[in-house]
Amino acid sequence: MSSVPEKLAVLADAAKYDVSCSSSGAPKRDSRDRKGIGSTTGMGICHSYTPDGRCVSLLKILLTNFCVYDCAYCINRRSSNVQRARFTVEEVVDLTLQFYKRNYIEGLFLSSGIIQSADYTMEELVRVARSLREVHGFRGYIHLKTIPEASPELIADAGRYADRLSINIELPTEAGLKRFAPEKRTGSIRGTMAGLRLRIEEAREEKAATPKAPRFAPAGQSTQMIVGADETNDASILDTSSTLYASYALKRVYYSAFSPIPDASSALPPKAPPLQRENRLYQADWLMRYYGFSAGEIIEGADGGMLDLAIDPKLAWALRNRERFPVDINKADREVLLRVPGLGTRTVDRIIASRRDRTLRFDDLARLKASMRKARPFIVTPDYRPTMLLDRSALRDLFAPPPEQLGLFA
Amino acid sequence: MAEGAALYDVALERPDDLDGFRKAARGLIALEVPPRQVLWHASGEGSLFGASLLPEGGPFPVPAAFVPLAADVVCHRDGERFALLYEALWRIRHGEKRLLHVVADPLVHRLAMLRKAVGRDVHKMHAFVRFRRLETEAGERFAAWFEPEHHILRRVASFFTGRFSTMNWSILTPEGAMHWNGAELSFGPGVRKEDAPEGDDFEDWWRTYYRATFNPARSNPDMMRQEMPKKYWRNLPEAELIPSLLAEAGNRTAGMLERAPEAPRKRIAPYVPAAPAILPAGSLAEIRQDASSCVRCPLFGPATQTVFGEGPLDAPVVFVGEQPGDQEDLAGRPFVGPAGQLFDRALQEAGLDRRQAYVTNAVKHFKFEPRGKRRIHKKPEGREIEACRWWLDRELATLKPSLVVALGATAARSLTGRTVSVLRERGRITEMRPGLPGLLTVHPSFLLRLPDPAARETEYRRFVEDLRHIGEIAPVMRLAA
Structure with a gap:
């Protein structure tokens, strides 16, 4: 195979199971000095959306999908019959710049199958980033996948050129990793994440002291976990996530519902988990990071350690903790308001800002972007009180979608 | 109008003319013209009967938030945008200084909605x-x-x-x-x-990428339309693929599910991990390697790694702490965090050479409770101390120090096998194990936790005094004067 478009088709297909496409968190840069090309805005931009509803922000490709590992869940495992291809460093650099100049992308997310050795592979990734930054003055976003066993010097180089680095934890438990990715080691994955956290923090401190100090992955690190490839329940997934967030200062844990791949391994379950499960995990993740919930609180009392698929986890928590409601919108503390279903962080901030000037009434809340359908049973305003609503045993049914009707021949 | 009051017709040069609006608003405010007496026009929007001549009004203070709000709102297509902005200005000037903070006010809400629509349009234009x-x-x-x-x-x-x-x-x-x-x-x-110009060869490449990065097993067209509404499609080269990608998605997914796994047709040589180094049997290096995969208690699960002891093999003194902390867990080395730094300082003040010391912990994995972005230290339990004593025993048996120093109760318990009161028994040299003299003192993290600076200083002095005994038993530890 020789043509670049043919390789692009293979190596983009091979990279799409890494769900992260975020271009956020980089320091603001631009090219007004006319010595380069590109800029970063801080929050990131989605330049397109594919029909799976996912954002296309970065050119997300593998350098090669040849791989010496045999991870059962991966389309590129060495025993798969998938078509193989390999880009040269120059091809990736050129493709990135050409796409960037046409405003298709915010930058590059480059990963790779492991070829020859961890160091060899990592060095190729670093060469792409170095060429973009140093030869072409590229100031767009770069996300590099970090190979856990690569040498510290190469990882230091990667952090100098990349905005974000990531290492995938792959499976929520060590036992799962042993079963599906026999060549990978939880220990070296965690150890590399720990090393990245130390370097990121060190670089940040140096930067604060001397502004010219070199950067190291200023947009931080992230990871990805595959959901539904083994029997691990949501309780232990969230437990792993909260440990990862607390330990390695991760920007994000991405959850990727295991999805059928061409030429799947026989070790995998034949059926994919419902995509709604992934969605509920993201909601729970948000509750841990922005709403002050612990993993234990979110999952406590949930059936079989699994999040309720029919209603969101905050609502599920509120229904299990009805004695804490209703909450007075005009008096409650921020932490209490954050736990009211239907109120997001920005709505809570708006409530707090607005109520300094006037008492909030029921109709005001809709203008503050509260989801009134969800919030109604849980709040009190001077002109509204949820009579009896909280006491209804069937409160959950008000929110859960009706069960799907069976077809005639089901 | 109904009252027959004078009507001001204000014409602005461009639809997004912020400067024109600002100038006109100054004049109107100077004349005390209420909002209902002003008609606003921008060129190309509605008929113009000729603008009223307004006097130059002087600048007046507005809340800092007004200017960026107005800069966004003037871009909106809504014909009432200038009138709404002027009404807000008028109210701010007439007793409602904090108007913009009242997010629930219908006018403020309307302006916020206009601003949001403009912001979204700007964002989509950057993107598309x-x-x-x-x-x-x-x-x-x-x-x-x-x-x-x-x-x-x-x-x-x-x-x-x-x-x-x-x-x-x-x-x-x-x-x-x-x-x-x-x-x-x-x-x-x-x-x-x-x-406008047509076509570009790279659009085919871009469509190739778009097609390949789409996962047919996860079709979710509603989500796509929410973020990339159809009205944008006609100017996006990739959008022409959407109908066919969606139409094929079901079959492609079914195909993947139906196809039985195939045996590999081509062989890629498997990964051969580097063979672990063969280490001398019974050496400390071998014990360290064995400890790195320790699963003798559940603490290995959430921790990053085993943090084994460190120091010269002929160290005369072994210091035993409680367990690694956050920094030690990340670095994989003992006594490198805040408590370790305090320990280094105290050793130096006690006239002792840190390089001669072997430092380790009673428990070799960090026990913690995740809380948001931090890990809160948790005290190890008896059975965890027992499980980990296996490694401490091997370290001591190999090193054969002339003195062991227990820093805190956990270390003392691991070394003696009993519960020890640190504050009662500290500072004395006793036989901690048969034939092995030991010194008990506090753990440096105890000093860090004391809230009162005076108490911390007193306790730090006592800690240094305790450490001075070490030089008496092991003179080689003394720093050259």
Whole structure:
């Protein structure tokens, strides 16, 4: 195979199971000095959306999908019959710049199958980033996948050129990793994440002291976990996530519902988990990071350690903790308001800002972007009180979608 | 009007004329003209009967938040935008200084909605403009055709000049065009779609990428339409693929599920991990290697790694702490965090050479409770101390020190096998194990936890005094004077 478009088709297909496409968190840069090309805005931009509803922000490709590992869940495992291809460093650099100049992308997310050795592979990734930054003055976003066993010097180089680095934890438990990715080691994955956290923090401190100090992955690190490839329940997934967030200062844990791949391994379950499960995990993740919930609180009392698929986890928590409601919108503390279903962080901030000037009434809340359908049973305003609503045993049914009707021949 | 009051007709030069609005508003405020007596027009929007002549009004203070709000709102297509802004100004000037903070006020809410719509349009224009490359006699040029919903062409200029400063480009819209020649920005009249350039070879490559990065097993067209509404599709080269990608998705997924796993047709040589180094049997290096995969208690699960002891093999003194902390867990080395740094300082003050010391912990994995972005230290339990004693025993048996120092109760318990009261028994040399003299003192993290600075200083002095005993038993530990 020789043509670049043919390789692009293979190596983009091979990279799409890494769900992260975020271009956020980089320091603001631009090219007004006319010595380069590109800029970063801080929050990131989605330049397109594919029909799976996912954002296309970065050119997300593998350098090669040849791989010496045999991870059962991966389309590129060495025993798969998938078509193989390999880009040269120059091809990736050129493709990135050409796409960037046409405003298709915010930058590059480059990963790779492991070829020859961890160091060899990592060095190729670093060469792409170095060429973009140093030869072409590229100031767009770069996300590099970090190979856990690569040498510290190469990882230091990667952090100098990349905005974000990531290492995938792959499976929520060590036992799962042993079963599906026999060549990978939880220990070296965690150890590399720990090393990245130390370097990121060190670089940040140096930067604060001397502004010219070199950067190291200023947009931080992230990871990805595959959901539904083994029997691990949501309780232990969230437990792993909260440990990862607390330990390695991760920007994000991405959850990727295991999805059928061409030429799947026989070790995998034949059926994919419902995509709604992934969605509920993201909601729970948000509750841990922005709403002050612990993993234990979110999952406590949930059936079989699994999040309720029919209603969101905050609502599920509120229904299990009805004695804490209703909450007075005009008096409650921020932490209490954050736990009211239907109120997001920005709505809570708006409530707090607005109520300094006037008492909030029921109709005001809709203008503050509260989801009134969800919030109604849980709040009190001077002109509204949820009579009896909280006491209804069937409160959950008000929110859960009706069960799907069976077809005639089901 | 009904009262027959004078009516002011204000004409602005451009649909997004913030300066014109500002000037007019100053004049109107100076004349104390209430909002209902003003009619606002921008060129191209409604008929003009000729603008009323307004006096030059002086500047007056407005809340800092008003200016950026107005800069956004004037870009909106809503014909009432200037009237709404003037009404807000009027109310702010007439007793409602904090009006903009009252998010629930209907006027403030309406302005916020206009602003949000403009912000969204700006964001989508940043995202969905697609440049096409043109070869011209003067070299490479790029041009894009776009149809913004609001009057945002000037609003997005700085994004494109900041990003594509070294390219020559034009963005063409029905209402106006914007050109950058690598140095200067200029604006021209609107352009018809038929007159915008067509085609670019890379659009095929882009469609190739778009098709390949789509996962048919996860079709979710509603989600896509929410973020990329259909009205944008006609100017996105990739959008023409959407119907066929969706139509094929079901079959492609079913195909993947039905196909039985195949045996590999081609062999890629498997990964051969580097063989672990063969270490001398019974050496400390071998014990360390064995400990790195320890699963003798559940603490290995959430921790990053085993933090084994460190120091010279002929160390006369072994210091035993409680367990690694956050920093030690990350670095994989004992006594490198805040408590370790305090320990180093105290040793030096006690006249002892840190390089001669072997430092380790009673428990070799960090026990913690995750809380948000931090890990809260948790005291190890008896059975965890028991399980880990296996490793401490081996360290001591190999090193054969002349003195062991227990820093805190956990270390003392591990060494003696009983519960020890640190504050009662500290500072004395006792036989901690048969034939092995030991010294008990506090753990340096105890000092860090004391809230009162005076108490901390007193306790630090006592800690240093305790450490001084070490020099008596092991003179080699003393720093050269």
